Amino acid sequence: MKKGIKIVTIGGGSSYTPELVEGFIKRHHALPVKELWLVDIPEGKEKLEIVGKLAQRMAAEAGIDMTVHLSYSREEALPGADFVTTQFRVGMLEARAKDERIPLSYGVIGQETNGPGGLFKGLRTIPVIIDIVHDIERLCPDAWLVNFTNPAGMVTEAVLRYTNHERIVGLCNVPVGMQMGVAEALGVDGDRVRIDFAGLNHMVYGLNIYLDGNNIKQQALEAVADPANVSTMKNIAALGWEPEFIRALQVLPCPYHRYYYKTEEMLAEEQAAAEETGTRAEVVQGVEEELFALYADETLRTKPEQLEQRGGAYYSEAACSLINSIYNDTRDIQPVNTRNRGAVAGIPAESAVEISSVITKDGPRPIAVDELPVAVHGLVQQIKSFERVAAEAAVTGNYETALLAMTINPLVPSDTKAKQILDDMLEAHREHLPQFFQSEKV
Amino acid sequence: MKKGIKIVTIGGGSSYTPELVEGFIKRHHALPVKELWLVDIPEGKEKLEIVGKLAQRMAAEAGIDMTVHLSYSREEALPGADFVTTQFRVGMLEARAKDERIPLSYGVIGQETNGPGGLFKGLRTIPVIIDIVHDIERLCPDAWLVNFTNPAGMVTEAVLRYTNHERIVGLCNVPVGMQMGVAEALGVDGDRVRIDFAGLNHMVYGLNIYLDGNNIKQQALEAVADPANVSTMKNIAALGWEPEFIRALQVLPCPYHRYYYKTEEMLAEEQAAAEETGTRAEVVQGVEEELFALYADETLRTKPEQLEQRGGAYYSEAACSLINSIYNDTRDIQPVNTRNRGAVAGIPAESAVEISSVITKDGPRPIAVDELPVAVHGLVQQIKSFERVAAEAAVTGNYETALLAMTINPLVPSDTKAKQILDDMLEAHREHLPQFFQSEKV
Amino acid sequence: MKKGIKIVTIGGGSSYTPELVEGFIKRHHALPVKELWLVDIPEGKEKLEIVGKLAQRMAAEAGIDMTVHLSYSREEALPGADFVTTQFRVGMLEARAKDERIPLSYGVIGQETNGPGGLFKGLRTIPVIIDIVHDIERLCPDAWLVNFTNPAGMVTEAVLRYTNHERIVGLCNVPVGMQMGVAEALGVDGDRVRIDFAGLNHMVYGLNIYLDGNNIKQQALEAVADPANVSTMKNIAALGWEPEFIRALQVLPCPYHRYYYKTEEMLAEEQAAAEETGTRAEVVQGVEEELFALYADETLRTKPEQLEQRGGAYYSEAACSLINSIYNDTRDIQPVNTRNRGAVAGIPAESAVEISSVITKDGPRPIAVDELPVAVHGLVQQIKSFERVAAEAAVTGNYETALLAMTINPLVPSDTKAKQILDDMLEAHREHLPQFFQSEKV
Amino acid sequence: MKKGIKIVTIGGGSSYTPELVEGFIKRHHALPVKELWLVDIPEGKEKLEIVGKLAQRMAAEAGIDMTVHLSYSREEALPGADFVTTQFRVGMLEARAKDERIPLSYGVIGQETNGPGGLFKGLRTIPVIIDIVHDIERLCPDAWLVNFTNPAGMVTEAVLRYTNHERIVGLCNVPVGMQMGVAEALGVDGDRVRIDFAGLNHMVYGLNIYLDGNNIKQQALEAVADPANVSTMKNIAALGWEPEFIRALQVLPCPYHRYYYKTEEMLAEEQAAAEETGTRAEVVQGVEEELFALYADETLRTKPEQLEQRGGAYYSEAACSLINSIYNDTRDIQPVNTRNRGAVAGIPAESAVEISSVITKDGPRPIAVDELPVAVHGLVQQIKSFERVAAEAAVTGNYETALLAMTINPLVPSDTKAKQILDDMLEAHREHLPQFFQSEKV
Ligand SMILES: [Mn+2]
Ligand SMILES: [Mn+2]
Ligand SMILES: [Mn+2]
Ligand SMILES: [Mn+2]
Structure with missing residues (x-):
């Protein structure tokens, strides 16, 4: 029997790390994380030190038996790992700002995971992820790679197609955000709402929507179509949908769908924002600086409230839930990025999809949904x-x-x-x- | 044994009719058309009379045993038909001009068969075609419907899905234009070039290209990518491709692909043209008037050369070849719009595709091509x-x-x-x- | 909120009914069955009265608030039903005996659900089931049909293809028997073993086998291949497998697979048994008579132990678990016969498969398994x-x-x-x- | 431009070789074979010499410019080859006799290409074919491999899956035999009949049947079902079908289907034949001896009539037609064993099927047929x-x-x-x- 779990977090110096630490603390009884290794590149030393020390103070404050290690070497950190999480950003926010600014200068959507920006984030990130996978195969071949790094869909696709490591799951907080958005629009608690998700990362649809197990899709779509109930992510402008469009679509779009179904308005919005407040990366740079200033305060021994504004709501929730379900073979249902296996008809069996899956000790098992509705099938394929x-x-x-x-x-x-x-x-x-x-x- | 063939042409007053008549005259030995019924709506009487009389003079001049009938009633014309061809335009060029102008006024491509214009042409045309099919099922159930009417892909899809008449083929002159364009770029005769076509109407790709049976795809793509060799249709601006893009695409796009792969430039071009010369419909209106003036000249007894400029190059060729191959069970290969039957993986078996098919007396049999290349699969699906x-x-x-x-x-x-x-x-x-x-x- | 559940059991006079009653009694807290209607045909009156009275005594003994009604009319029984279970036998055991004897007389396997016997059981049963479905659509359209009636795969296929009632689940005790068989072969408790099931009814395979969540397929197959560990059903001769065959097969076959992979030996065994003890139906006829004699004893107030020998081990378990999971939206995983929805590649999306599925209030959701192994794909297709x-x-x-x-x-x-x-x-x-x-x- | 064609025939000492030589002689104008290399193993020297000299005499008699070379070395023969044909038999007729006798001794069909015999013929043949393909890839990579060697379906499958040589076509005379059988049953000339073939080698079906291009499937099936019209191959007992079965099947089975749809009667027939006249291999051994005695006669300068009885009717026809169509890019339709490419739904795209295909210089292009009828789909999959x-x-x-x-x-x-x-x-x-x-x- 396992004595305790070893987690290695690559990109450990991220401002999101306290989220993760808090998640592990809350679940320590069911998910006994004994070692948490925060790994980063030497250039990130300053941030890693700040975040790492906060993590150590948080663990101490919680009184749990979890040691937090800082490392600049995967060679040192990976051996014996049970789970490897990745949350890094090649080129940091500076690169993201370019991904946003350059396309905008051509009158094209500039966005972290969509359009030219998404492409370049993929071009920068995928080779690094594949290097990490090769290290995992060598140093801790039984470990699960839990990838948060964007563009998570493209990254999962690349790992599935270009490596032999089967133990990878891509994660995103968009689906849980959609669930919460529907709950809010309906005025009910989030855990009473369940959604059958299927599609691709940042292009996921809610195929059916349930309240207490009863299919209330029509009611939910009406609520979502109501201009009064616009739900979105921190990084996506809250533009409302044409109600007739949502009614005709017959499935719940995700916030990122606005880049495709409201391209023109989103571009205008981006251009205005870039001029007024800077692009999202530029805004986030400020937020990050403030966060790190807070983190550096040695009297801080818990996750600061201001982190919520950073945009990663539910990230820790998604990651810790997934790790817990794999570790404990809970077989509950979570939306993850995983190999399709025929679950969505028309997508190759070996391609990545984002889909409601049963989470087992042997990994996610996607729930078959057959064909996507005709009207969304084409965009998903594209x-x-x-x-x-x-x-x-x-x-x-x-x-x-x-x-x-x-x-x-x-x-x-x-x-x-x-x-x-x-x-x-x-x-x-x-x-x-x-x-x-x-x-x-x- | 059949005594002679009866053809019914719905939209017989079209300026293209002399093309068709010339085609039947040239093939009379192999394809003995005995009756040609030109049918139109009462509003089109003036044009039908002009075109019909020219057709009668052409037949007389050729000395063939083909009578040309004019009719304003499908009830009268359809019984006994072997082939029904359709080439009408609901709302005529006036409607087409709106399909072009209205989207343009919103900064959106205004085009006969693509974008909002294509959608509205479909909305106007499909109910009429379905009515015609119901008449065929009642009055001449063994007849083949040879549909030229645009948007030919959407129309074929609608007939396959919403009627029980299996004998429909959709036709387009784009594939033969691509073949001729490649031949021209290579400096060889058109009949030495063969292309494996697959895709959708006005979204068809050349998957392989042969010269005298030898696969010369790379050479042909280089020639097509060469800015010196821009090939297009009469109605599509001759904008050149980025050579690296064609090289990466690894298949031959059709002229209409410019609307998707060069959207911005095409829009600019359309806007400039609309201002300077009017939209395509407006230009064509002038051409048509001139053509009908020519047709009305009773000394004219053959197809006038000016018709070539109208834009329907190879239309007669495509139609007469198809009819001939069905009638004579020639089993040669032609690109047509027909039921997919699994030929293109990922497209429903019962959907329409435009694909190289063996033409038999029992209809087209599409040649299986498996999956389209990844990069084009998505757009085709969309x-x-x-x-x-x-x-x-x-x-x-x-x-x-x-x-x-x-x-x-x-x-x-x-x-x-x-x-x-x-x-x-x-x-x-x-x-x-x-x-x-x-x-x-x- | 529901006040209590109404169950209608068609074929209520079956000797299995006490199993079901016991199951509802045990789960009464979570699954408050308030009315249980046992329905049968007039010819079955004697048995229904005996079983019905036993059921009433069992409910009384348990002290639960569940009334047991006897009826000979679906018209009377169905309105308001939440679940309809079916467990009848058209022509009763006499017909089954013919299904066994006639093929055997031609040197062909005579079996209840396979070969000519299975075909005829289907021919007799399907029209009756479809009549029942039509009554359900009319009288209690929201009710779930839980079908035990064999051949359950063919029956589910027929309901999915020839009716519009989507709420049907086919059930079988074979998968749970396989789970228990593996547990026994491994010498562990049954609930520590989990199997990913996929295939067809009575032709289901275990694709992966887990002990405490860990994949132990190889170890389990070795145990199953061991002649010392032959596991089977009450009605299937316990002939052992060739160990090399199981090793090569790489999936766990079900007991009924012997009819296909050991045809010759099974036929010989059937022929010997028919001569010595009578066919299975003939044996069961005796068992049934004894059971009904026991049931008729008014002092009997609980399920008699002798029922275990009848052959329906886990039937009640399967049925009550399924009904409970639907009613309570538990989303646990159970093997059921349901619409494929693409879960098994190569089987039509609308066909029935027997597959591990998530059970929700909205019905089963099959877990995608992609293609079956090459070697078993062919037989399943056949x-x-x-x-x-x-x-x-x-x-x-x-x-x-x-x-x-x-x-x-x-x-x-x-x-x-x-x-x-x-x-x-x-x-x-x-x-x-x-x-x-x-x-x-x- | 090619000067002349070089053919290499592996297994050149086969008694069928004169068929092939005659075929090349007849087509010499369109298909100018300049070199024919007959290659065999040293153990086959005696037969190769006899056949080779006959081939040389035939060429001389015909007065064509085709030299016939004998060789015992692929190394010597293959360089420069345009087509390589294979028609060898590993272990010769002696091995085939074992393939027939051993299964029979267990009460199982003993047959050259079906059941245990077919499996063992495949086990012996496939490694040799793969060696030959490796030699082709090295010595004449542009050559087409035209494989006659049985089991042709399994051999084609193996080459497609286990080598990288794409230029392989598997050939069989069963389809043309079916065409001739239908013609005979209908009392018409063979070339007026056309059949759409699809399935697997020795498990091919006629999906549609045409007379002069008109679909006459029902009439043809009635004729085939008529006991008066039993058609078969030389090596398959002419047992008639149950007329209602053929009517229900709705497609034309091939003679080999008797092994699956009339297993019992075929086994009885084989057992009787084995006792009375010997197995097919044993009968053929006698025929072969007589043929070689004839071939050795130096006055023989043409194909002897007795070869017709050997069983390879239409073999030469199939091979020469295929080679001619590839060489001349005729794009006519022939049934061949080739990569499926999605033509038959449900069979992997990369698997071999036997299917009506357009024959081009670039190889066969299968014609899409969508799904096979439900009733035959299962057996084909198996x-x-x-x-x-x-x-x-x-x-x-x-x-x-x-x-x-x-x-x-x-x-x-x-x-x-x-x-x-x-x-x-x-x-x-x-x-x-x-x-x-x-x-x-x-
Ligand atoms: Mn995300
Ligand atoms: Mn067109
Ligand atoms: Mn069962
Ligand atoms: Mn053969």
Whole structure:
């Protein structure tokens, strides 16, 4: 029998780490985390030290038997790990700001996980994740990789297609946000609402909606369509839907769907915000600085309330729930990014989908939903095509493949503009895209 | 043994009719058309008379045993028909001009078969086609419906899904235009080039390209990517592709793909053209007037050369070849719109695809191509989703379904703009959309 | 909020009824059954009275608030029902004996749910079930039909394809028997073992096997292959497997698989048994008589132990668990016969499969398993083909379709023998197959 | 431009070779074969010399410019080849006799390409074919492999799955035999009949049947069902079908289907024949001896008539037609064994099917047929499962995989009997199954 659990968190210096620590503390009885290793790159030392010490104070305050280790070496941290969580950002918020600013300068949506920004975040992140997976296969092959790192769908797709490590789950807080949004619109407690989720990461739909087990989809869609009940994420403008559109769609869209079904308004909104307050990355940079100032306060021994504003609501919830369900073989249902296995008809069996799954000790088992409704099937397919081509570009560093991914992205208006944005962004992110500049390595 | 073939052409007053007549004359030995019935609506009497008389003079001049009948009644014309061809335009060029102008006024592509214009052409046309099919089932159930009427893909989809008449083939001159374009780019005769086509109408791809039977896809794609070799249709601006994009795509796009892969440039081009020369419909109106003036000249006894400029190059070729192959069971290969039957993986077996098919007396048999390349699969799925929702809206006259179709169309930038354009166009085309205004019928 | 549950059991006079009653008594706190209606045909009055009175005594003894009603009219019993369970036998054990004897006389497996016997049980049962479904649609449309009646797979297929009532679940005790068999072979408690089930009714496989959540498939298969650990059902001879075959199969077969993978030995065994002790039906007839003698004893107020020998181990368990999970929306995992929805690749989405499913208030949701292993995929497909053709024959009463079903059944050795057996059995069961003799009705 | 074609025939010493030579002579104008290399193993020298000299005399007599070379080395023969045909028999007729006798001794069908005999023919043949493919990839990578060697379906499956050489086509004379059989039953010329074929090798169905292009399936099935019109192959007993079965099947079975739909009668027939005249292999041994005596006659300069009785009717026709169509890019339709590419729904895209295909210079393109009829889908799937497991056993030499293949074959009645037959046949064919006895190689 296991003595205690070892967790390794890559990108441990993230401002989200206190969320995770709090989650482990709350669940310590059922999920006895004995070692928590926070790993980061040397450039992140200052932040890791601040966050790490806060984590240690939190564990001490809680009086639980969990030691928090800081490390700059996966070689040192990974052996013996039961779960590896990833929450890093290659190029940090500075790179994200470029992902937002450059497309905007071409009149194109600039966003962390969608459009050209999402593509470049994938190009930067996927090679690093694949390196981590190779380390896991070597140093702790039985460990589960719980990936928070965005773009989580593309990253999961890449790991499933380009590595042999089967134990990966991609996580996102969008589905639980949708559940809470519906509950709020209906004026009921969140845990009375259940949703059958299926689709892709940041392109997930609620196929059915239940209150106390009873299917109340129509009522819920009406509530969501009501301009009075606009629900969204911290990082997405709260633009309301056309009620007739939601009624016709017959499924619940996620907040990110606004980039596709309200492209024009979202672009205008982004452009205005960029001018007035800065892009989301620029706003977050300020928030982060404030957070780290708080974290550094040695009298702080619990998660500060201000973290809630950062945008990661339910992240800890999603991660700790998943880890707990795997560890304890609870077989409850959670929405995760996992291998499709035929659950969504028309998506390859080996591709990643975001879908309500039974969580077992042997991993998630997606619940079959058959075909998605005709009207949403096409967009989902288009984004999956994009994700697959983008993942290939990330792995191969092939310029033409990257241009293909950029051009087929539905937010990019032409091959010519795709090429201009691609060239600009390749140059801007050159430092973090060695696979595209290998010939220069000599 | 058949004594001779009876053809009924609905929309017989079209300016294209002389093309068809010339085609039947040229093939008379193998394809003995004995009766050609040109049918039109009473409002089109003037044009039908002009075209009909020209057709009669052409037949007489050719000295063949083919009588040309004019009729304003399907009831009269259909009995005994072997083939029914359709080439009409509900609302005529005036309606097409609205399909172009209204979207443009919202900054959206205005085009006959794509975007909001394509949707409305479908909404107007599908109920009429379905009425015609019901007449065929009653009056000449063994007849083949050869549909030229646009949007041919959506129309074929609607007939396959909403009627029981299996004998329908949708036709388009885009594939043969692509073949000729490749030949021209390579500097060879068109009949030495063969292309494996698959996709949807006006969204068809050349999967492989052969010269004298040898696969020369790479060479052909290079030639197509060369800015010096831009090939297009009469109605589509000849904008060149980014060479790297074509190289990465690895299949041959069709001219209409510009609306999706060069949306921004095409919109700009359309806007400039609308200002300078009028939209395509407005240009064509002028061409048509000139053509009818020519046709009315009683000394004209053959197809006038000016018809070539009208834009229907190869239309007669496609139609007469198809009819000939069905009639004579030639089992040669032609690209047609037909039931998928599993030929393109991921598209429903009962949906329409445009695909290279063996043409037999029992109809087209699509050649299996397995999955489309990843990068194009998504867009094809998205357009098929659109076509299916649009066909449903056309048949049901449901406002929300029409809004759904409009919103999921990749050329429409948001649900809000979709609703605005929809409302405007419903009003503008009210006369030809009775299914959307039935409650007022009382 | 529901006041209490109403259950209607069709075939209430079955000797299994006390199992069900005991199950409802045990779960009364969580599953408050307030009315239990036992319905049977007038010919079954004697048995229904005996069983019904025992059920009433059992409820009284348990001191629960559950009234037991006896009825000979669905019209009377169904209104207001929450669940309808079916456990009848058209033609009773006498018909089953013919299903066993007639094929055997041709040297062919004679079995209740497989081969010619299974086909005829389906032909007799399906029209009755469909009548019941029509009554449910009319009298209690929200009720769940929980079908125990064999052949449960074919019956579920027929209801899914030939009615519009979506609320049907087919049940079988084979999967839980497999779980218990593995536990016994491993020497552990049954509830520590979990199996991922997928396949068809009486042709279900264990794809993965877990002990305390850990995948121990190899170890379990070795134990099952060990001749010392033969596990089976009451009605299936305990013939052992070739160990190398199980090792190569790589999934756990069910006891009924012996009819397909050990056809010859099973036939020999059946022939010997028929001579020595009578067929299974003939043996059961004796057991039933003894049971009813016991039931009739007015001092008996609980389920008698002898019922265990009847062969329905875990039947009550399966039924009450399912009803409880639907009623309470427990979302636990149970193996049931339900619509495939893409869960098993290659089986139509609308066909019935037997598969581990999440049980919700909205019904079972099958867990996706992708493709079955190559070696078992073929047999599963063949039986599904048989089930579909058999269901069509049952519904249409078409002689040729019945011959087709009989001939393609893998246990039937030729079209000629199929015809002989078919003709013999049609004659023998004539009374219960009105759909095949309709022309005589005049 | 090609100067002339080089053909390499492996197993050139076969008695069928004169068929092939005659075919090349007849088509020499369109298909200018300049070199024909007959290759065999040293043990076959005597036969190769006899056949080779006859071939040389035939070419000389015809006065065509085709040289016939004899060789015992693929290394020598393959370079420069355009087409490689294979028609060898590992272990010769002696091995086939064992494939027939051993199963029969267990009361199981003993047949060249079906049941245990077919499995063992595959186990012996596939490794040799794969060696040949590796030689082709090295010595003449652009050559087409035209495989006649049985079991042709399993062999094609193995080449598609276990090599990278895409240019393979499997051939069989069964489809053309079916066409001729239908023509005979209808009393019309064979070339007026066309059949849409789909299925697997020796398990192919006629889905539609045309006379002069008109669908006459019902009429043809009635004729085939008529006991007066039994059509078969030389090696398959001419047992008639139950007319109602054929009517219900609604597709045309092939002669080999008798092994599955008339198993019992075929077994009885085989047993009687084995006793009276010897098994088919034993009969053929006599025929072959007589043929070679004829071939050795130096005055013989054309194909002798007696070859017709050998059983390979239309073999030359099939091979020469295929080679001609590839060489000349004729794009006519022929039934061949090729990659499925989605043409038959439910069969993997990369598996081999036997299907009507367009023959191009780039190889066969299967014509999509969607789903097979329900009633035949199951059996086809079962045989495909068997072929796939058998091909894996042939390549790996794994005993358990071979046992699995044997047990799931529908003609084998149990795992225990499968093991007995397997052990017997492994021993009997030990010399030709090195992959199963590798540990002894030291
Ligand atoms: Mn997310
Ligand atoms: Mn067109
Ligand atoms: Mn059962
Ligand atoms: Mn053959």
